[in-house]
Amino acid sequence: MGVIGRMLGNLGNVDRLSGAISEVAEVFTPNETRAMELQAELRAAAMTALAAEFIHDRSGFFDRLVNAINRLPRPFLAFGTLGLFIFAMIDPVGFSARMSGLDAVPEPLWWLLGAIVSFYFGARELHYFRRRTPRIARGRAASAPAEPNAAISAWQNGDG
Secondary structure (H helix, E strand, C coil): CHHHHHHHHCHHHHHHHHHHHHHHHHHHCCCHHHHHHHHHHHHHHHHHHHHHHCCCCCCCHHHHHHHHHHCCHHHHHHHHHHHHHHHHHHCHHHHHHHHHHHHCCCHHHHHHHHHHHHHHHHHHHHHHHHCCCCEEECCEEECCCCCCCHHHHHHHHCCC
């Protein structure tokens, strides 16, 4: 009893003992608070790096021209398809003659065209998916990749 009383009587020993216990505990279970802090620091660094890319205004003539050209394929495909229907109704003989010309295109070339169009629209969709802004859902902001808060989940489940 005297040994325990002396150990607990000295506050410095209690602090060192609790520090040693917490260090040993972190070997087996990670410190969730520190993990969240590191994750927040990582996100802040990523946002800072992203913001650095947009410091300079790139609104020169060439950039505006390229942006304008990049906006053309979807309207051309949509209006072109509608134009084909109109052309088929106006001149069915001419339409069938041109479609028989398309029938002569070899199959590997169709695969190549499909791959090019798929990659173009896939890259475009991925670009906008990555730039997705947070949405307001049920009165609170919810980001696209929602990650559950481990501490709140544990509290709600009664785990601690």
